[in-house]
Amino acid sequence: MTTTTKPSALITGGTSGIGLAAARELGRLGHPVFLCARDEQKVKQTVEDLRGEGLTVDGAAADVRSRESVTALVAAAVEAFGPIGVLVNNAGRSGGGVTADIADDLWYDVIDTNLNSVFLVTREVLKKGGLSDAAYGRIINIASTAGKQGVLLGAPYSASKHGVVGFTKALGRELAPSGVTVNAVCPGYVETPMAQRVRQGYAAAWDTTEDYVQEQFEAKIPLGRYSTPEEVAALVGYLASGPAASITAQALNVCGGLGNF
Numbered sequence: 001m002t003t004t005t006k007p008s009a010l011i012t013g014g015t016s017g018i019g020l021a022a023a024r025e026l027g028r029l030g031h032p033v034f035l036c037a038r039d040e041q042k043v044k045q046t047v048e049d050l051r052g053e054g055l056t057v058d059g060a061a062a063d064v065r066s067r068e069s070v071t072a073l074v075a076a077a078v079e080a081f082g083p084i085g086v087l088v089n090n091a092g093r094s095g096g097g098v099t100a101d102i103a104d105d106l107w108y109d110v111i112d113t114n115l116n117s118v119f120l121v122t123r124e125v126l127k128k129g130g131l132s133d134a135a136y137g138r139i140i141n142i143a144s145t146a147g148k149q150g151v152l153l154g155a156p157y158s159a160s161k162h163g164v165v166g167f168t169k170a171l172g173r174e175l176a177p178s179g180v181t182v183n184a185v186c187p188g189y190v191e192t193p194m195a196q197r198v199r200q201g202y203a204a205a206w207d208t209t210e211d212y213v214q215e216q217f218e219a220k221i222p223l224g225r226y227s228t229p230e231e232v233a234a235l236v237g238y239l240a241s242g243p244a245a246s247i248t249a250q251a252l253n254v255c256g257g258l259g260n261f
């Protein structure tokens with residue numbers, strides 16, 4: 001049976017892939033979970049599904065690229081479950097190509113979605129979400145192994161995720177005296193709808209099949225396979241827990257050995 005005595009959690013991008021798995025994991029651990037994504041229908045359906053599993057969940061449509069939307073999101077989360085104790089900045093997108101051909105719009109959207117959003121949501125949660133005053137605080141940013149090494153044909157994505165890792169390390173040091181921890185989780189290849197889109201993109205760029213791309217990617221991973229969203233979510237659950245209190249300002253890989261740093 002689920003208890004709801006734990007601090008509430010806000011998860012961005014909670015309707016798919018890693019964010020959905022993290023919502024389920026934190027819900028099962030007893031955190032009331034407020035989630036968002038841009039697609040309102042998917043938010044409603046996800047909330048309904050997770051409630052059907054006995055979890056305490058609510059949500060709202062929000063676009064983490066928009067300051068106004070972020071303000072409304074944090075207000076709605078506090079309205080639903082009180083002060084936010086756990087923030088998971090997960091919403092993100094892929095994006096890249098031959099750098100000389102990258103359009104302004106693509107570059108700015110990847111940086112807005114993956115990096116500027118992390119600043120906007122975190123700032124709002126610290127100012128209005130009750131996290132900075134909370135007895136218990138956890139900020140968990142879903143970065144990537146691409147935030148530690150360059151990804152071929154992924155300059156905007158890699159730049160955005162390196163930015164998330166840098167933000168995490170700096171904020172972790174800043175908030176350490178308050179006991180609020182700030183960490184990045186760095187997945188490698190994780191089987192999600194985004195991963196499928198990434199394989200499609202490389203198949204087009206290399207004029208080959210998605211199966212061939214998948215083989216090439218799997219050959220780079222020491223464990224020989226993609227990680228699962230649940231494996232990433234398990235680390236999110238641990239970082240949100242009491243015993244993780246001394247882990248802060250870190251960027252931790254969940255990648256089957258792909259990243260070795």
Ligand SMILES: NC(=O)c1ccc[n+]([C@@H]2O[C@H](COP(=O)([O-])OP(=O)(O)OC[C@H]3O[C@@H](n4cnc5c(N)ncnc54)[C@H](OP(=O)(O)O)[C@@H]3O)[C@@H](O)[C@H]2O)c1
Nearest residue numbers: 013015016017018037038039063064091092144190192194
């Ligand atoms: N899958 C991987 O291999 C992998 C590896 C390393 C890191 N990551 C990172 O893990 C995170 C989750 O990835 P995933 O693979 O689970 O992706 P996914 O399956 O595509 O899910 C992305 C989620 O983010 C939401 N989202 C996207 N843009 C948004 C926006 N502007 N505002 C609010 N919500 C937004 C999406 O819903 P809407 O479209 O409805 O908004 C969806 O709920 C991302 O930060 C990604 O970079 C993934």
